Amino acid sequence: MNWSQVFPTLHRGGSGTGEPHDGPSPPRVRLVPPAVATKVTQWLERAADWLVAHHVSADSVTWACLAASALAGLAFAGSAFGIATVLLVAAVLGDALDGMVARRSHTESERGALLDASSDRYQEFFVLAGVAVALRGSTFTLAAALFAIAGSFMVSYGSARAEARHAPVPPGLMQRAERAVVLCAGAALTAVCLPIAHGLGLARGFGLLPLTLAVLSIAVFANASAISRLHAIADGLRGGGGQSGASAASGSGAGR
16 A cells, blocks of 8 residues: 555565556645654554564555455444444555564565555455445435445556556545545544434434545545546557557456
8 A cells, every 4th residue: 555645655575556556646635734744653553563563564564454454344234334434544654564563574565565465355355345335325325335346446556557568647636545544534424423413313414424425535536537547548559659569468367
């Protein structure tokens, strides 16, 4: 995962990210205040040092994040939004932590990067699938959750295709770290708002509004970003990158 929009760059070595590293990007709106980001980064650094001292591998952290995301998805599906929020935050922080552990223990590898990238995709699917179940009461909100899944995967796909062609990844909104922060905020607010809405006798949809807005923003901006990225990559191919792009596609399974 590329955390440059949230914390200082915390990615897994080896090529090392769950979503390919975008390199330098233009100034962006910070989703987390710098003071908070600094404190969290310091905590993660201490946690990484403790894990390395106790011989906990980066792969173990990655597997733990995958398990936490699966449990978060189940919690979302069961409308246990408070538990889902805690598990989701743990998975999100752990996703930044595994790269730090890998670097500190000098165990960075392409195998670890592959595990991290693959785990990221499954983590997002587990969580958003659980959210889709929670929002299934309305066709509109269910569709938004499904489009959020599609957009999330397509943003990462665009990044991967650009890197396969050794081209800079076009900038865009709703990258992995941004999606995680938006979803965490929506889940946390829903855990507060849903009991309040119930106590006031309001429809369940009012309590689910924060999560619905979070998912809707991911669905809209992630898909817009994915389309923009793919268009930019296609323009690059028309500009002379077709030959290298074709060889890269044949070498990496273009039909996938």
